[in-house]
Amino acid sequence: MNNFTTDVVIGLEIHVQLNTTTGLFCGCPIKPAEPNTATCPICLGHPGAKPLVNEKALEYGAKVALALGCKIAPTITFSRKTYFYPDLAKNFQITQFELPLGNNGHLVLDDGTIVRIERAHLEEDPGSIIRETESVLVDYNRSGVPLCEIVTGPDMHSPEQAREFMKKLLNILGYLGVYDPNTGIVKADANVSIKEKNYTRVEVKNITGFKEIERALQYEIQRQKSQDVKLETRGWDSEKGITHFMRNKETEADYGYIVEPDLPIFEISQDWIRSIQASIPELGEQRAARWVKDWKIDETDAKIIANNLDVADLFEKVAKKSKPIIVSRWFRRDILRQLNESKLELNDTKFNENNLAETINLVDTGGATQQVGSNIIQLLTLQDISPGDYVIETGLQQISDSNELKKLCVETITEHPKAVEDYKKGEENSLQFLVGQIMRKTKGTANAQKVKELFEGLLK
Amino acid sequence: MRISEFVEAAKKGNINIIEHTKKALKEAEKINEEYHYITAWADVEQQAEQLQKRQEEGNATGKLFGVLISVKDDMCVKGIESCASSAILKGYKPLFNATAVERCIREGAIILGKTVQDEFGFGTFGDKAGIGYKKPKNPVNKKHFPGGSSSGAGGLTKLADFPHLSLAESTGGSTAAPASFCGVIGITPTYGRVSRYGLIDYANSMDKICTMARTVEDAALLLEIISGQDEHDSTSAPEKVPQLTDIPANVNGIKIGIIKEAFEGADNHVRKQVLDAVYQLEQKGARKIEISLPITMKYGLAAYYVLAMCEASTNLAKYCGMRYGQHEKLSGNYNEYFSRVRTQYFGEEVKRRILLGTFARMAGYRDAFYTKAAQVRTKIIEEYNNVFSQVDVIITPTMPITAPTAEEVKKLTPLQHYLMDVITAPINLAGLPHINVPCGQHNEMPIGMLITGKHFAEAKIIQVAKAVENNE
Numbered sequence: 001m002n003n004f005t006t007d008v009v010i011g012l013e014i015h016v017q018l019n020t021t022t023g024l025f026c027g028c029p030i031k032p033a034e035p036n037t038a039t040c041p042i043c044l045g046h047p048g049a050k051p052l053v054n055e056k057a058l059e060y061g062a063k064v065a066l067a068l069g070c071k072i073a074p075t076i077t078f079s080r081k082t083y084f085y086p087d088l089a090k091n092f093q094i095t096q097f098e099l100p101l102g103n104n105g106h107l108v109l110d111d112g113t114i115v116r117i118e119r120a121h122l123e124e125d126p127g128s129i130i131r132e133t134e135s136v137l138v139d140y141n142r143s144g145v146p147l148c149e150i151v152t153g154p155d156m157h158s159p160e161q162a163r164e165f166m167k168k169l170l171n172i173l174g175y176l177g178v179y180d181p182n183t184g185i186v187k188a189d190a191n192v193s194i195k196e197k198n199y200t201r202v203e204v205k206n207i208t209g210f211k212e213i214e215r216a217l218q219y220e221i222q223r224q225k226s227q228d229v230k231l232e233t234r235g236w237d238s239e240k241g242i243t244h245f246m247r248n249k250e251t252e253a254d255y256g257y258i259v260e261p262d263l264p265i266f267e268i269s270q271d272w273i274r275s276i277q278a279s280i281p282e283l284g285e286q287r288a289a290r291w292v293k294d295w296k297i298d299e300t301d302a303k304i305i306a307n308n309l310d311v312a313d314l315f316e317k318v319a320k321k322s323k324p325i326i327v328s329r330w331f332r333r334d335i336l337r338q339l340n341e342s343k344l345e346l347n348d349t350k351f352n353e354n355n356l357a358e359t360i361n362l363v364d365t366g367g368a369t370q371q372v373g374s375n376i377i378q379l380l381t382l383q384d385i386s387p388g389d390y391v392i393e394t395g396l397q398q399i400s401d402s403n404e405l406k407k408l409c410v411e412t413i414t415e416h417p418k419a420v421e422d423y424k425k426g427e428e429n430s431l432q433f434l435v436g437q438i439m440r441k442t443k444g445t446a447n448a449q450k451v452k453e454l455f456e457g458l459l460k
Numbered sequence: 461m462r463i464s465e466f467v468e469a470a471k472k473g474n475i476n477i478i479e480h481t482k483k484a485l486k487e488a489e490k491i492n493e494e495y496h497y498i499t500a501w502a503d504v505e506q507q508a509e510q511l512q513k514r515q516e517e518g519n520a521t522g523k524l525f526g527v528l529i530s531v532k533d534d535m536c537v538k539g540i541e542s543c544a545s546s547a548i549l550k551g552y553k554p555l556f557n558a559t560a561v562e563r564c565i566r567e568g569a570i571i572l573g574k575t576v577q578d579e580f581g582f583g584t585f586g587d588k589a590g591i592g593y594k595k596p597k598n599p600v601n602k603k604h605f606p607g608g609s610s611s612g613a614g615g616l617t618k619l620a621d622f623p624h625l626s627l628a629e630s631t632g633g634s635t636a637a638p639a640s641f642c643g644v645i646g647i648t649p650t651y652g653r654v655s656r657y658g659l660i661d662y663a664n665s666m667d668k669i670c671t672m673a674r675t676v677e678d679a680a681l682l683l684e685i686i687s688g689q690d691e692h693d694s695t696s697a698p699e700k701v702p703q704l705t706d707i708p709a710n711v712n713g714i715k716i717g718i719i720k721e722a723f724e725g726a727d728n729h730v731r732k733q734v735l736d737a738v739y740q741l742e743q744k745g746a747r748k749i750e751i752s753l754p755i756t757m758k759y760g761l762a763a764y765y766v767l768a769m770c771e772a773s774t775n776l777a778k779y780c781g782m783r784y785g786q787h788e789k790l791s792g793n794y795n796e797y798f799s800r801v802r803t804q805y806f807g808e809e810v811k812r813r814i815l816l817g818t819f820a821r822m823a824g825y826r827d828a829f830y831t832k833a834a835q836v837r838t839k840i841i842e843e844y845n846n847v848f849s850q851v852d853v854i855i856t857p858t859m860p861i862t863a864p865t866a867e868e869v870k871k872l873t874p875l876q877h878y879l880m881d882v883i884t885a886p887i888n889l890a891g892l893p894h895i896n897v898p899c900g901q902h903n904e905m906p907i908g909m910l911i912t913g914k915h916f917a918e919a920k921i922i923q924v925a926k927a928v929e930n931n932e
Contacts, residue, residue, distance in 0.1 A: 046554070046783075047778075048554060048657070050694070052691075082774050258770050
């Protein structure tokens, strides 16, 4: 039957909405619109209308397949998958059956687990169903939106691995620019089985996002451990945090696939594959690895910075104008935090390679303190100021003059006899407290290292 | 009068388009009352007025200026009920013109209306128009069937004395059969030669928009106009369209392939008259060569029906009373509702083909039927290509019999019914161009000869057809 040995076996089928400007088979714009207004005879399946393949979608699909290490099929055919459902305008879906666009790829997890990519193919999205109390409404705006379906082997063994897989996949999709993380939808169906129930396979449908996949699988595995497991399809209810029965596998539809006779067979040339391959940027993981190798950047920092293509690009530019290791710390600690807190996209901020490099170099050469540097970066999210001018204008240059600092230290020692006493008893924290007092007095412009050294000398 | 002569006269203003058209419309209405060929009328007078105005303004252009064109009901005409003669599509008015229709309009044609057909193209005799449609009659003898599925096109072409051309359609013989039974010219082009955009699908990999006329030249003129690649149909062929009009009727040196089995299956009188016509071509310098197509003759019909029904059963899935056409009061779940609408409005033959076609593509049967038939199709195309390296055209009877009566058809089982297509189905399956030319009668009923050429050799079959047309 199977060769499974692990406690848990998980395989995923992921649907990614590609961010083309028009549909997979028609010219309807893909953007939010009033229900049933972004439609045409093709996506409504009117008699006499014929599908036309959107070559951009083919290109995007091939990008995904190639980035996942898949082989591209020599010819592309589409098929009809027939089933009756109100959101399906033709009562068949145009998808790929016999020969997917890409097959035989893989994605490697951090622990070395190889997740096989069995296939990556293109298909059209059906419309959407809107449930009302007494009736069901159908909106066909989504009908014909291009999807890329990615099917993995049963190669993951924990919800955490599934989460990591999804996260890595989303990262790749973002790098490829074929998916819009703000408006695009990524849906996963998970096949999950456990050893103690003899690997009876259950499919869990409709899981959105990488956090949900972990939750859904954790729940489902616990459920399987505590109940009888049947071959069935279940749905994930993210609000309630449970999976619920949908249907038996035995009654699953037979889709009666035939080749889509309205579309020709597309011959794929090696030149075309090469041009797509050439358009794929260096992906996040490769990039991070290169930074670790060439620039000795901390591996975790590198991965976090490489997660987003725009951030990674900016990082490289700044790194070239400064010291990469120092820049990576600034990115990890300050720049990413600002993006997170402000909930802004990098392109919406005033960050650029010049103002960031100047800030970082200013601190690095002693022209401003770490704290002032952090403040400047916060300001840079919204206004493009010159860090150098800003420091001068606001009098926030770093004080490194020993005499001036010594005066302040002596002052502080007299003001805080208790802390001094504690320090002398061996309480290291009170030294930090005293340094803090100086930083407060100088609005953060004092050279903290020097102040510390001065205290150590004075209190010997 | 040849169509081109009429067009010249109309452009010059020698014919008053409005009066001429009104008269023609009356004639068509009269024919329709007796023979039931038209399912929906276009606003003919309004189109005529516009053309008359254009003529008066010195703007009379187009190769079909003022010519009335009837359109098979399975082709979309903007704003005019287009139902493929099925009750389930009653009320459906397309938002766009089929490319073939659009190209005719651009050449100054007047759309007369929609012609009746066997429901969705499913028929050979013309006795299977959908529920509620009046049965069309043979134009030569009303007791006989007109042939199908392009029944209205064949009958109207035969009876209309006004300048008229007809857009027909063939999947497995739906142009050749009625052309043969009605005694008119019917050209089925190479698959892909004419855009299928706007054609209500039967079997997409075989559907072809065709032309019918009283003369080869007129049918060729219409074909020339509608041919050529179209960005709306990605299966339309990029091949250049050669001139199809003014081809001389010359068969000197033409090699005619004769398939023995195709003649053996035909009635005596049909076989004799077709062979007589071939003999006349030989007198004009053509050479007869006996050829053999063993795979095609043995498996062609079966492969055709399997593939056609598989495709048809998916095409017909969308008709469920939800988005256009007939609908019913909503009750039950969607499955119950769809089933109710489909049970009520599809005809018996449609249901039979949906069931057979669905069966043949289900898991467990798919490889034995659908996949196998697709493989056979490739073999058949190879076999034809091979034959066409030895001959220029293949000549066979179009139909093994003359148009039957209702009583005669009643005696046939569904399988015998399908056997009528034994000659036309494989040619259609292979996507080869062919033309029906009348070549005699038996008890007044027309006999048709079928001339088949290799892919994109429309000019060649037209050339030979003209020689047949000139036979004594």
